Amino acid sequence: MSSELIFETAEHTALREQARRFARTHIRPHAHAWDEAEEFPRELYRAAGEAGILGTSYPEELGGSGGDVSHVHAISEELVLEGHSVGAVVGIGSHGIALPPIVRVGTDAQKRKYVPPVLRGEKIAALAITEPGGGSDVASLATRAERDGDHYVVTGSKMFITSGCRADFVTTAVRTGGPGHGGVSLLVIESDTPGFQVSKRLKKTGWRASDTAEITFDRCRVPVANLIGEENQGFVPIMMNFATERIFLAGQCVAIAELCYRESIAYARERKAFGKPLSGFQVTRHKLADMATEIAAARGLLEACIARHLRGDNVTNLAAKAKNCATDMLMFVADEAVQIHGGYGYMRETLVERLWRDARLYPIGGGTREIMNELISKTEGY
Amino acid sequence: MKILVALKRVADPDNANKVKIPGSGDRVDTTGLEWKPNPFDEYALEAALRLTENGQQPKTRAGEVVVVTFGPKETETTLRAALATGADKAIRVDATDDQLDGDLVARALKTLVEREKPDLVVMGKQAVDGDSNQVGQILAELLDWPQATFAATIEEEAAGSVLVGREVDGGVAKLRVKLPAVVTVDLRIVAGASVYSTKTARTFKYNEGVRFAALPAIMAAKKKPLTEVKLAELAADTKLKVTYAKFQAPPARKAGIKVKDVAELVDKLQKEAKVL
Numbered sequence: 001m002s003s004e005l006i007f008e009t010a011e012h013t014a015l016r017e018q019a020r021r022f023a024r025t026h027i028r029p030h031a032h033a034w035d036e037a038e039e040f041p042r043e044l045y046r047a048a049g050e051a052g053i054l055g056t057s058y059p060e061e062l063g064g065s066g067g068d069v070s071h072v073h074a075i076s077e078e079l080v081l082e083g084h085s086v087g088a089v090v091g092i093g094s095h096g097i098a099l100p101p102i103v104r105v106g107t108d109a110q111k112r113k114y115v116p117p118v119l120r121g122e123k124i125a126a127l128a129i130t131e132p133g134g135g136s137d138v139a140s141l142a143t144r145a146e147r148d149g150d151h152y153v154v155t156g157s158k159m160f161i162t163s164g165c166r167a168d169f170v171t172t173a174v175r176t177g178g179p180g181h182g183g184v185s186l187l188v189i190e191s192d193t194p195g196f197q198v199s200k201r202l203k204k205t206g207w208r209a210s211d212t213a214e215i216t217f218d219r220c221r222v223p224v225a226n227l228i229g230e231e232n233q234g235f236v237p238i239m240m241n242f243a244t245e246r247i248f249l250a251g252q253c254v255a256i257a258e259l260c261y262r263e264s265i266a267y268a269r270e271r272k273a274f275g276k277p278l279s280g281f282q283v284t285r286h287k288l289a290d291m292a293t294e295i296a297a298a299r300g301l302l303e304a305c306i307a308r309h310l311r312g313d314n315v316t317n318l319a320a321k322a323k324n325c326a327t328d329m330l331m332f333v334a335d336e337a338v339q340i341h342g343g344y345g346y347m348r349e350t351l352v353e354r355l356w357r358d359a360r361l362y363p364i365g366g367g368t369r370e371i372m373n374e375l376i377s378k379t380e381g382y
Numbered sequence: 383m384k385i386l387v388a389l390k391r392v393a394d395p396d397n398a399n400k401v402k403i404p405g406s407g408d409r410v411d412t413t414g415l416e417w418k419p420n421p422f423d424e425y426a427l428e429a430a431l432r433l434t435e436n437g438q439q440p441k442t443r444a445g446e447v448v449v450v451t452f453g454p455k456e457t458e459t460t461l462r463a464a465l466a467t468g469a470d471k472a473i474r475v476d477a478t479d480d481q482l483d484g485d486l487v488a489r490a491l492k493t494l495v496e497r498e499k500p501d502l503v504v505m506g507k508q509a510v511d512g513d514s515n516q517v518g519q520i521l522a523e524l525l526d527w528p529q530a531t532f533a534a535t536i537e538e539e540a541a542g543s544v545l546v547g548r549e550v551d552g553g554v555a556k557l558r559v560k561l562p563a564v565v566t567v568d569l570r571i572v573a574g575a576s577v578y579s580t581k582t583a584r585t586f587k588y589n590e591g592v593r594f595a596a597l598p599a600i601m602a603a604k605k606k607p608l609t610e611v612k613l614a615e616l617a618a619d620t621k622l623k624v625t626y627a628k629f630q631a632p633p634a635r636k637a638g639i640k641v642k643d644v645a646e647l648v649d650k651l652q653k654e655a656k657v658l
Contacts, residue, residue, distance in 0.1 A: 014463055014600045017418075022594055050589065052596020065597040 007303045012074045015056075015067075019078035022051050027083030034209035035354055040088045042124075042166065048092045049121025053079075058103065063116035069244055070306050072096065073251040080255035081262075084351060086358040087209025090252070094163035094210075097245050098125035098171045101186055101237040105229035114169060114188060126167035128158035128215060129238060135159070136371045138173070138238060139181035143217065145174035150224045152176070152187060157199065157216040160365075164213025165198050167191055172217075173234055181235035186228040195220035206357035239316075242367060246319040247309060249366045250302045253326035256355050257295045260330075260337035263352050264288060267341055278340065287340060291333045298322075298329040317379035320372040327362040327369060334359035383445040383538070383579075385430040386500040387469065388491060389423040391453050391460045392511040407628045409480070410511075419460050422506020422567060428592045429571045430504045431468045433538055437582040440593070444581045446470045448498055452477045452487055458608060465603035466595035472608040475616060483624035484516030490616035491517070492524045500562065502544065507532050507566040514624075518566035528559040534570035537578040 026047050034040040048054050057072045058064025079089045095118045102114055117123040131141055143156025154174055164170065169190045177183030189196060200214040229237055265288060268279040278284045305322040309315045337352040338345035345352055363369040393401070393415040402411040427449060434445025449464040450473040451457050461472040475490060495503060508515035522529030534554070535547035546557045546565055559565070570576055574587040595603070613620055641647045652658045 010459070010462070011597065011600050011604075013459070014466060014595070014603075015597060017463060018466075018594050018596075018600075021592070025591055047589070051594035052598075053594075056597055060598060066601070067597045071597060 007070065007307050008074065012071065015071055016074050016078045018051070019053065019075040020082040022048070022053060023079045023081075023083030027079065027085050027088050031083060031085035031088070031209075032349065032354075034085055034088055036208075036348075038203070038208045039211055040085070040091060040209050044088060045092055045121035045124060047121065049119060054092065054095065054121055055119040058099070058115065058119055062103070062111055063119045068310055069247055070310060072248065073302075073306060076248065076251055077255040077258075080252060081259050084259070085209050086252065086256055086355065087207045090207055091163055091210035092121075093248070094127070094167075095119075095125040096248060097241055098127040098167075098169075100241050100244065101127075101171055101228050102188065104240065105186075105233075105237050109225070110188070110228065117168075123168040124163055124166050126161050126163045126170045126213075127241070128161045128164065128170045128172040130159050130161075132157055132159045132214065136368055139184070139235065140179075141173055141175060141184065143172070143174045145176045145185065145187060145222070147176070147224070148221075151221045152224060152227070154187065154189060154195075154217040154220040154222055157214060159214050160202065161213045161215055162207075162210055164215050165201050165211035167213075170215065171228065173238055177232040183232055184234040184238070185231050186234040186237060187222050188226040188228060189217065189220060189222050190226075193220045193222060205360055206354070207361050208357075243309070243315055243319045245366045246323040246372075247302070247306060247315075249362060250298070250305070250319070250322045250326035253323075253330040253359075253362050254295060254299050254302055256358060257291070257298070257326075257330045257333040260333050260352050260355050261288070261291050261295060263355075264291065264337045264340045267344075271342075284340060287336050291336055294329040294332055298326040301325050317376060320367070320375040320379075323362075323366070324369055324372045324376075330359045330362055383434055383502065384498070384500045385434060385445065385447050386491075386495060386498055386503045387423070387427050387430045387447060387449045387464075388487075388503070388505040388517065389427060389449050389451045389460065389464055390420045390506075390509045390511075391417050391451060391457045392420045392509055394418050403629045403631050407630060409626075410629055417456075417460070419463070420506050420509040420511070422508060422510070422569065424506075424592045425569055425572045426504040426506050426567045427464055427467060427469060429533075429536055429567055429577050430502075431593070432577040432582070432588065433502070433536065433579045435468075435579070435581060437579075437586040437588060440468070443468075443470060448473065448500065450475065450491070450494060452482055452490070452613070454478055461608055462600075462603050463595065465606045465608070466600045467593055468595075468599070469606075471606065474608065474610050475613055476610055477613045481613065481620070481622075483622045484512075484514045485520060485623045486613075486617060486620060488517050488520035488524055489619075490613060491521050493616040494611070495521070495525060502561055503527075503564045505564075505566050507568050518564050522564040525562075525564070527563050529564045529566075530557045530559050531566045532568045533565050534568050535576045535578075536565060536567075536571065538580050540580060 052065040055065035056067050056075055060066050102110055118125045134140055145152040145154045169188050172187050172189045174185055174187050175183050176185040195218040197216050198213045199216040202212040268284050269277050271278045301322045305315055305318045334356040338356045341352050344350050393412045397415055404411055430447045434447055447469045448471045449469045451461055452475045465472055505518050530546035532548050533546045534549050537545040543558050543560045547554050572591050574590050
């Protein structure tokens with residue numbers, strides 16, 4: 001650790017140890033192969049479910065393991081650090097954005113139906129907000145859901161859906177009402193619904209072990225019972241979901257950067273140039289020192305944000321800041337890590353090369369860097 | 383069945399490249415190393431848990447597992463983790479590694495066994511730091527109990543015995559040991575069907591490896607009993623029989639050479655390596 005964990009308890013430490021062991025046995029041996037194959041085996045969901053990892057932060061009565069966002073972050077950090085596959089970690093974690101709206105505003109029947117099988121790793125859940133025609137502008141989404149008796153008829157398409165290729169159901173933002181955010185609802189759409197189609201399996205720069213889909217809905221008949229929360233009231237749960245998603249994303253940034261840093265230290269000690277190890281050169285040591293400093297700063301902000309979130313503060317503003325701080329930090333750290341590794345850093349078999357590709361997602365996904373700044377501007381009240 | 387599992391905390395063997403030996407050569411410097419349970423002892427715990435439950439309902443205990451470690455206060459983390467994994471009770475014998483050798487640990491364990499009265503003592507075949515491979519065997523001798531070492535399989539039998547499979551050259555040797563007994567385990571003990579308890583259906587297969595503890599189990603482990611015992615309470619004579627004379631890092635490997643054909647290879651093996 002490049003910094004002490006002052007916000008965590010002995011339970012977090014114990015949980016981190018379990019997560020490390022899980023990552024070492026179930027992820028690390030396959031990390032490179034999964035990136036090349038652009039998929040990891042579905043069995044990993046079940047293993048993670050059985051280990052209680054997927055259930056973290058979900059109530060025990062729904063098959064969860066209890067705990068909160070801080071526990072999710074601790075586990076995900078260790079999975080990245082020890083497992084070396086960001087793609088697999090975000091893949092098995094896709095329910096982290098798909099289930100919370102159901103847990104928060106869903107009915108008891110919906111919770112019982114959808115949550116436990118996902119936490120056991122038997123079913124895969126994804127969240128679909130972004131569309132081919134627009135992502136950041138949530139209030140303008142165009143996928144229509146027309147009421148027809150006790151069904152909605154859904155037509156439209158969704159883009160960049162993490163775990164979408166294999167998802168058993170997708171928590172989907174649809175337009176049930178007029179234009180703007182007041183016409184948006186959330187529907188659970190099961191993938192075996194006639195008209196549901198994975199229209200494209202997307203090929204990405206990074207996060208390659210996780211599958212990413214474009215999904216089209218062609219007159220999908222979805223029972224009204226699958227409406228999450230009230231009709232036309234989907235915007236608020238979507239926004240609430242974003243705050244925790246940003247905490248998770250910032251946490252991944254810190255974990256990936258920490259891994260880049262550790263790999264760089266090891267390489268700088270081992271690689272020799274002009275008769276001494278790279279770490280013998282001040283220029284390398286200062287690069288590492290800058291990386292460590294940036295990581296510590298982003299970690300500090302992230303932990304403060306988690307602590308405030310757990311205290312019940314509204315962290316819309318702070319989570320946006322934490323995300324931007326962490327993504328900027330990661331872009332810098334991952335790039336320096338590649339630089340320290342030189343030619344090897346540009347090669348596909350080198351871990352930091354893959355992490356550098358993974359890093360590029362973060363200023364885009366879960367709300368772009370620019371949208372974060374808009375949120376910050378709005379909440380600061382300029 | 384009541385089982386005592388001896389568990390040692392070791393410096394992470396995966397970080398072997400970080401192990402340093404000071405110039406004096408009097409010890410191995412463990413500062414900055416990550417600590418974790420000796421993997422073979424983790425396998426022993428997994429085997430013990432499998433023997434004391436119905437595999438289909440692992441949350442309901444059908445027996446008792448007591449874990450014991452010799453170590454300073456910090457090793458309670460290792461014990462809590464073992465409790466989270468499913469052990470019922472933990473004992474820490476307060477001592478540091480430099481105060482211990484295999485003989486003393488075995489003698490202290492003997493007293494603990496007499497107090498706890500387990501039906502079976504299970505431990506790893508050896509700890510991956512010192513690789514001494516002594517404690518189980520000495521303990522069995524001191525207790526005058528049967529022993530089965532390097533177990534790859536354990537089957538509980540109705541008649542107060544266990545059938546232990548050990549992999550030997552050219553096959554598997556099966557030992558029937560009457561309880562109480564001491565069994566030390568090898569890594570195959572955590573394969574899916576390596577351990578059979580009379581409580582679990584014959585057809586049941588475990589996941590390969592050591593089970594994981596989720597958050598609720600970690601929370602529950604805080605309430606399980608963990609007691610501290612002084613080493614002197616267990617062994618009147620705490621003098622060490624094994625002393626380490628000197629530690630030395632293995633010599634660094636020299637760069638190899640390429641030979642152009644077999645004749646040159648044989649020539650070098652004869653004249654330079656002098657092994658032929």
